[in-house]
Amino acid sequence: MERVLIASSGEKATSVIVGLVKETYPNCQQAVVNTGSETRRSIAQNDYDAVLINSPLSDEYGHELAEHITQSTLSGCIMIVKAENSDEVSYSLEDYGVAVISKPINKKAFYDCLHLVNASRKRMLGLQKENIKLHKRLEELRTINRAKFALMQYLNFTETQAHRYLEKQAMDMRCTKLEVAKEVIKTYEP
Numbered sequence: 001m002e003r004v005l006i007a008s009s010g011e012k013a014t015s016v017i018v019g020l021v022k023e024t025y026p027n028c029q030q031a032v033v034n035t036g037s038e039t040r041r042s043i044a045q046n047d048y049d050a051v052l053i054n055s056p057l058s059d060e061y062g063h064e065l066a067e068h069i070t071q072s073t074l075s076g077c078i079m080i081v082k083a084e085n086s087d088e089v090s091y092s093l094e095d096y097g098v099a100v101i102s103k104p105i106n107k108k109a110f111y112d113c114l115h116l117v118n119a120s121r122k123r124m125l126g127l128q129k130e131n132i133k134l135h136k137r138l139e140e141l142r143t144i145n146r147a148k149f150a151l152m153q154y155l156n157f158t159e160t161q162a163h164r165y166l167e168k169q170a171m172d173m174r175c176t177k178l179e180v181a182k183e184v185i186k187t188y189e190p
Contacts, residue, residue, distance in 0.1 A: 003028065003047065004030050004049060005031050006018060006021070007051065008054035013080075017054060021114070023111075035059045036060040039053070039069075050077065053077070053078070075121070077098045077099070077117070079093065143182060146185055
């Protein structure tokens with residue numbers, strides 16, 4: 001974990017959280033804000049691996065902020081709440097993937113939660129990377145199919161002939177089928 005944002009209104013609790021994060025990830029950069037509005041501004045301007053919310057903040061409780069963080073960023077989110085509220089808050093935020101820790105903070109539970117959030121974030125980033133790769137491949141296939149359709153429409157090729165033509169051109173020109181497909185589209189589509 002490289003960057004963490006801590007949203008906490010109380011000085012004593014903030015210093016405890018900062019210390020726990022430093023013990024868990026000694027080289028981690030930490031930023032501290034006091035309010036929900038400051039947190040929203042900060043996450044809009046910067047990327048964080050995790051955002052820790054020590055509830056309540058001076059301008060809001062923090063559960064809506066946690067929802068906002070998980071819906072608008074790739075940051076992991078941990079919300080620290082009073083023990084009597086932890087079950088209710090945990091239940092309301094579980095669909096958003098927000099981890100909830102009760103006060104007083106148990107060191108072992110905090111470390112475990114921080115590591116779990118970090119591992120979950122890494123997995124999510126891997127899935128996002130795979131998703132981008134699949135979208136790119138799908139777009140390539142669409143382009144190739146458009147080129148095949150253009151060949152079928154304007155040169156009366158069958159689909160098999162159009163496919164073979166694109167492959168042969170790519171081989172002869174020592175380029176990809178996608179590049180050939182783009183040239184076909186440029187030639188036949190206005």
